[in-house]
Amino acid sequence: MTHNPVKLEIADGNRLRIAWSDGQVRDYGFRELRDRCPCATCREKRNAPPPSPTQLPIISEAEIQPIRIKGMTPVGNYAYSIEFSDGHDTGIFTIESLREMGAEVAT
Numbered sequence: 001m002t003h004n005p006v007k008l009e010i011a012d013g014n015r016l017r018i019a020w021s022d023g024q025v026r027d028y029g030f031r032e033l034r035d036r037c038p039c040a041t042c043r044e045k046r047n048a049p050p051p052s053p054t055q056l057p058i059i060s061e062a063e064i065q066p067i068r069i070k071g072m073t074p075v076g077n078y079a080y081s082i083e084f085s086d087g088h089d090t091g092i093f094t095i096e097s098l099r100e101m102g103a104e105v106a107t
């Protein structure tokens with residue numbers, strides 16, 4: 001059975017809230033969404049072997065800023081493309097995957 005988002009909003013300025021067609025409401029941390037970005041580049045990064053422990057990880061300026069969602073654009077009727085505040089906007093989040101992320105909010 002497919003559920004569809006009926007309402008998208010930013011809750012408390014730090015998370016995305018989606019109300020679904022079956023009445024369920026789920027909250028999504030911006031960081032969670034960013035970390036689960038399904039685009040090829042991010043998938044490759046996640047699957048890359050961890051860096052050698054003798055190497056200090058390099059954290060870019062963008063990575064220490066709290067991540068935000070700047071925009072969400074429907075892609076057909078099956079997905080949303082999410083634009084993050086770090087300028088990354090190539091992730092296409094299918095509605096199915098969004099339904100599996102986040103945490104249910106008691107309504």
Ligand SMILES: [Zn+2]
Binds near residue numbers: 088090
């Ligand atoms: Zn990505």
